[in-house]
Amino acid sequence: MTTAPLLHATGLTKAYGSTPALKGASFGLRAGEVVAVMGPSGSGKSTLLHCLAGIVRPDAGTLTYAGRELTGLSDTGLSTLRRTDFGFVFQFGQLVPELTCVENVALPLRLNGERRKAAEAKAAEWLTRLEVEATAGKRPGEISGGQGQRVAVARALVTAPRVIFADEPTGALDSLNGERVMRLLTEASRDTGAAVVLVTHEARVAAYSDREVVVRDGSVRDAEWAE
Numbered sequence: 357m358t359t360a361p362l363l364h365a366t367g368l369t370k371a372y373g374s375t376p377a378l379k380g381a382s383f384g385l386r387a388g389e390v391v392a393v394m395g396p397s398g399s400g401k402s403t404l405l406h407c408l409a410g411i412v413r414p415d416a417g418t419l420t421y422a423g424r425e426l427t428g429l430s431d432t433g434l435s436t437l438r439r440t441d442f443g444f445v446f447q448f449g450q451l452v453p454e455l456t457c458v459e460n461v462a463l464p465l466r467l468n469g470e471r472r473k474a475a476e477a478k479a480a481e482w483l484t485r486l487e488v489e490a491t492a493g494k495r496p497g498e499i500s501g502g503q504g505q506r507v508a509v510a511r512a513l514v515t516a517p518r519v520i521f522a523d524e525p526t527g528a529l530d531s532l533n534g535e536r537v538m539r540l541l542t543e544a545s546r547d548t549g550a551a552v553v554l555v556t557h558e559a560r561v562a563a564y565s566d567r568e569v570v571v572r573d574g575s576v577r578d579a580e581w582a583e
Contacts, residue, residue, distance in 0.1 A: 359386075360386075361384035361385055361386055362385055362386055362387045362421065362422060362518065362519065362551055363383075363384070363385040363408060363419075363420070363421050363519060363551070363553075364383070364384045364385075364418075364419070364420045364421075365381055365382060365383040365384075365407070365408060365417060365418070365419045365420075366381075366382050366417060366418050367380050367381070367382070367416060367417035367418065368380065368381040368383075368404070368407055368414045368416070368417035368418075368419065368576075369381075369414060369415050369416045369417055370403055370407060370412065370414050370415050371415060376574050377400050377403040377574055378400050378403055378404060378407065378414065378574050378575075378576065379400075379573070379574040379575045380417070380575060380576070381400075381404055381407075381417070381571075381575075381576035381578075382576065382578045383404065383408065383569060383576060383578045384578055384580055385519065385551050385553060386551065387518065387549065387551055388545075388546070388549050388550070388551055389551050389552075389566050389567075390542060390545065390546075390551070390552040390554060390564065390565040390566050391551075391552070391553055391554065391565055391566065391567055391568070391569060392554045392555075392556055392561070392562035392564075392565035392567070392568045392569070393405065393553060393554065393555045393556070393568075393569050393570075393571060393576075394556060394557060394562055394568050394569070394570050394571070395557065395570055395571035395572055396557060397557065399571045399572055399573060399574065400571045400573070400574040400575075400576070401555045401557075401571045402523055402524075402555060403574075404555075404571060404576055405521050405523055405553055405555050407419065408521070408553060409438065409442055409444070409519075409521045409553075410426055410429070410434040410437060410438060410442075411438070413427070414427065421437070421441070421519075422441075422518075439464060439467060439468055439515070440468065440515065440517075441517055441518050441519065442517050442518075442519050442520070442521060443464075443511075443512030443513055443515060443517035443519070443520040443521070443550070444512055444520070444521050444522075444523075445505070445508050445509055445512045445520065445521070445522040445523070445525045445541070446508070446523050446524075446525070447523060447524040447525065447527040447528055448528055449496070449501075449504045449505050449507065449508040450508070451496040451504060451507060451508060451511075452496075453495060453496050453497055454495070455495070455496075456492065456493050456494060456495055457483065457488070457491040457492055457493075457494055457495070457496065457499065457507045458476050458479045458480055458483060458492040458493065459476070459479075460479075460496070460507060460511055461479035461482055461483060461507060461510045461511045461514050462475035462476045462478070462479035462514070463511065464511060464514060464515045465478060465479070465514060465515060468515065478514055479492075479510065479511075479514055480492055482510035482511075482513055482514050483507065483510050485510070485540075485544065486506040486507070486509055486510045486540050486544070487506065487536075487540065488503050488506045488507055488510070491503050491507060500533075501528055501529055501533065502529055502530075502532075502533030502536065502537065505525060505526070505528075505529060505533070505537050506536075506537060506540060508525075509525070509537065509540060509541050509544070513544055513545075513548065513550070516548060516550075517550055518549075518550060518551065519550065519551045519552070519553065520541075520545060520550050520551070520552045520553070521552075521553050521555075522541065522552060522553065522554045522555065523555045524555055524556060524557075525537060525538070525541065525554070525556075525561075526538060526556070526558070526561055527556075531560070534558075534560075534561065535560070538561055538564045539564075541564075542564045552565075567580075
């Protein structure tokens, strides 16, 4: 890992109406690092992740990625960045129910203009790597929750992202499936060199990270990168 942060936030604030969600956040993520963002429900963990990923614009503060300032980037620029450099795993997978699993995994590649055959070949490789190759021709409603979450991890990794944002990726799973998802996610991220921002309130999930950052009542201070 390098010493400079790949993703760096300072002084991020965000409010929804009169309700503050973030009251100032410092955060840094090195290339290849897995960082767990912890805190109780409602503490601002997911808002922090959404701001870091360019899904939600902060009200104030600075955010840089690979030395590039993101807070002033256009919606189109942020959308492109999310398609090319970022991967996402959400609590309930958010797979497209009308598509087969291999089509779901291939979808980010297809959106980037890759031909169907090549995209689905890469998707099939990732399904095998995540130990769910048997789901390829099935739709999300025909597979288990644990399988669906591994399909979602494959979709997050298929574009070779530099950062994966995982928001409570095991929150809807039993402990056995949760452990399997985390093992495969972290193994794959280390093999590919992708960094991971992992939002969780579970210590057993956070144990897969290199270090932890705690969010309390919208306040975040990453001691390694605070200024």
